[in-house]
Amino acid sequence: MNPTALKEHEGAHLDATRQSYDTVAADYARFVKDPGALDPVSRAVLSAFAELVTSSGLGPTADVGCGPGKVTAYLTGLGVSAFGVDLSPKMIELARAAHPGLRFEVGSMTALESGDGELGGILAFYSTHHLPPAELPQVYGEFYRVLAPGGHLLLVTRVGEEEHQRRTYGYGDGDPAPFDSYRLPADRIAELLERVGFAITAQTLQAPDEGEKRPVVSFLARKPTTAEAP
Ligand SMILES: C[S@@+](CC[C@H](N)C(=O)[O-])C[C@H]1O[C@@H](n2cnc3c(N)ncnc32)[C@H](O)[C@@H]1O
Structure with a gap:
């Protein structure tokens, strides 16, 4: 795809994802578990990430695709200086209302507002699967760009054989909302x-939980320091 066509395509699918999450935001906020009620492995992974970023002494942590901000607030409770970024203005509205002391911004992980090397951590918690796989190198490149050397990424997502799924219903009994999801094998990620x-x-x-078909992978990854870089 040439750069102009790619830009147009990118705009269209981001608009569609934004619109769908705007439609289901209130239902999603009711549906999604409080992180404190997650399974022990998920909580352990979030705790390990929190310890890594707080002990690194680097910049703040961005929760990209933060939705209603429950995980952003959970990380804050673990001592992390965290803020949230989400494509959906409705999600950001709900996050701000639920957590007035925290910072939430509308934005896309495809082009983050943060400057080069500004952040100590990036969390992408069940938020990267709406991106077509061809765009992942750019998005992972954004994560790398905004992290300081020595900074940490936690990426949590469902995995599967390379597949594209289109779902047309929302969360709870909200209005119909189309969602494109893409799954990749863990090795590919x-x-x-x-x-x-x-x-x-x-x-x-992690094995799929009840009612789910796909396992969940969590990657903790680090941007090497200049001395460590090959
Ligand atoms: C399944 S929800 C997960 C929300 C949150 N991380 C949680 O676990 O509660 C996916 C979120 O990712 C957001 N999202 C999808 N694509 C995005 C993008 N390109 N940039 C920023 N946020 C995005 C959606 O708006 C939605 O709020």
Whole structure:
């Protein structure tokens, strides 16, 4: 795809995702579990990430695709200086109302507002799967760009054989909302993260929970310091 066509395509699918999450935002906020009620492995991974970013002494942590901000607030409770970024203005409205002391911004992980090397951490918690796989190198490249050397990424997503799924219903009994989701094998995600420069420090694979078909992978990855870079 030439750059102009790619830009148009990118705009169209981001608009569609934004519109769908705007439609379901209130239902989603009711539906999604409080992180404190998540399974022990998910909480352990979030705790490990929190410890890594707080002990690094680097900049703040962006929760990209933060939705209603529950995980942003959970990280804050673990001592992380966290803020949220989401494509959906409705989600950001709900996040601000629920957590008035925290910072939430409308934005896209395809082009983050943060400057080069400004952040100590990036969390992408079930938020990267709406992006077509061809765009992941750019998005992972954005994560790498905004992290300070020595900064940490936690990426949590469902995995599967390369597939594209279109779902037309929302959360709860809200209005119909189309969602495109793309699943990749964990090895493919690891390869793409390493290709932009990340060093993967830990990986967990969790069996699908009840009612789900796909396992969940969590990657902890680090941007090497200048001294460590190859
Ligand atoms: C399944 S929800 C997860 C929300 C939150 N991380 C949580 O676990 O509660 C996915 C979120 O990612 C956001 N999102 C999707 N594509 C995005 C993009 N390109 N940039 C920023 N946010 C995005 C959606 O608006 C939605 O709020």
